[in-house]
Amino acid sequence: MDILNKQQPDGVIAQAPGRINLIGEHTDYNDGFVLPAAIDSNMTVQARRNGTPSTVRITDSAQQQTFSFDLRDFSPLSNGWPNYVMGVVSELQQLGGAIGGFDAAFESNVPVGSGMSSSAALECSFATALNELFGLGLDKWQLIKASQHAEHNFVGTKCGIMDQFASMMGEKDHAMLLDCRSLEFQYFPLELDDYQLLLLNTNVSHSLASSEYNTRRAECEQGVAILQKEHPGIKNLRDVSLEQVVAGIGEMPEHIFCRCHHVVSENRRVLDATKALTRGDFKTLGELMYQSHFSLQNDYKVSCPQLDFMVQQTLDKDYIAGSRMMGGGFGGCTINLIEKARVTEFVEQISKIYRSHFGIDLTPIEVAIGDGASVV
Numbered sequence: 001m002d003i004l005n006k007q008q009p010d011g012v013i014a015q016a017p018g019r020i021n022l023i024g025e026h027t028d029y030n031d032g033f034v035l036p037a038a039i040d041s042n043m044t045v046q047a048r049r050n051g052t053p054s055t056v057r058i059t060d061s062a063q064q065q066t067f068s069f070d071l072r073d074f075s076p077l078s079n080g081w082p083n084y085v086m087g088v089v090s091e092l093q094q095l096g097g098a099i100g101g102f103d104a105a106f107e108s109n110v111p112v113g114s115g116m117s118s119s120a121a122l123e124c125s126f127a128t129a130l131n132e133l134f135g136l137g138l139d140k141w142q143l144i145k146a147s148q149h150a151e152h153n154f155v156g157t158k159c160g161i162m163d164q165f166a167s168m169m170g171e172k173d174h175a176m177l178l179d180c181r182s183l184e185f186q187y188f189p190l191e192l193d194d195y196q197l198l199l200l201n202t203n204v205s206h207s208l209a210s211s212e213y214n215t216r217r218a219e220c221e222q223g224v225a226i227l228q229k230e231h232p233g234i235k236n237l238r239d240v241s242l243e244q245v246v247a248g249i250g251e252m253p254e255h256i257f258c259r260c261h262h263v264v265s266e267n268r269r270v271l272d273a274t275k276a277l278t279r280g281d282f283k284t285l286g287e288l289m290y291q292s293h294f295s296l297q298n299d300y301k302v303s304c305p306q307l308d309f310m311v312q313q314t315l316d317k318d319y320i321a322g323s324r325m326m327g328g329g330f331g332g333c334t335i336n337l338i339e340k341a342r343v344t345e346f347v348e349q350i351s352k353i354y355r356s357h358f359g360i361d362l363t364p365i366e367v368a369i370g371d372g373a374s375v376v
């Protein structure tokens with residue numbers, strides 16, 4: 001990246017990380033609970049004013065691709081990374097941000113399509129950089145929401161707030177319990193004793209992820225509408241108890257029941273997992289991770305054969321406390337809670353089995369927990 005050089009030193013460098021999620025999948029847009037953490041892999045963006053009133057030039061340094069647009073007139077493309085950037089610019093403009101012409105370049109070491117939120121990292125790095133470059137004075141929550149809305153309005157995924165929150169608010173060596181309704185959150189030291197977190201990237205990412213994501217969101221709303229007939233006080237699945245879902249089984253189509261059952265039980269698991277983490281009870285934490293996976297696989301139906309296979313392979317290993325798919329689903333990584341001493345042996349073993357079964361190499365990622373977005 002050579003946007004900032006000795007001749008033109010005025011500009012900013014900002015970075016924003018990807019994230020892991022210990023537990024709490026597809027709960028965020030249902031006003032529920034999540035337990036993510038930022039990782040020490042980042043999207044880095046360099047940006048500087050280019051002296052024009054409205055010309056923006058963005059370069060994806062890895063792909064050597066440049067995209068230009070005019071700030072007075074731009075709209076989403078059918079797909080591609082420019083949508084994330086234009087989306088952020090558009091949201092910042094709507095917040096009253098006076099943005100002028102700029103050049104920027106970005107590069108990342110967050111694996112794309114891995115369920116580690118490279119997209120949130122892209123949005124949050126640009127939001128942070130532009131906030132600084134144009135002195136917009138927006139606070140972190142405004143940047144989080146602008147990044148989330150960019151994804152809704154320019155990318156078309158009606159995502160929750162977890163990824164952008166984790167990317168902005170992460171703290172080294174800590175997980176965060178976020179209440180996605182009140183937006184209150186708390187840091188918890190991620191001290192795992194003899195265990196560590198190991199991600200296994202299936203290296204598959206299915207194109208239906210975005211459309212199925214929006215479908216799941218709509219199905220949850222359908223479930224709420226049905227449950228409201230019996231319980232007018234509920235606003236969304238956050239307000240529903242497991243007993244209420246079970247009592248409503250005859251009132252709704254089976255797949256809607258299953259979606260509601262996942263979300264309501266997953267919220268419970270997040271709170272239980274946070275308690276288990278706090279008391280260093282890794283067996284229970286791991287058990288909750290398995291339950292989360294099977295719920296995502298069977299009730300929410302957002303897993304895929306590669307993820308299920310990988311989780312299955314851990315079940316008979318007493319040195320693995322828990323394993324589950326992570327993120328939106330349909331590919332990406334599993335997150336595994338594994339004894340440190342056995343990581344090398346396990347990775348060797350599972351890599352071979354995975355390759356012979358699917359003809360694809362998996363990528364092991366030993367994550368470290370890092371800080372949230374910042375101006376460098």
Ligand code: GLA
Pocket residue numbers: 024025026027028029117159160161162163327328329
């Ligand atoms: C994606 C979305 C998040 C969240 C997860 C599933 O990563 O961006 O908001 O819904 O899927 O938990």
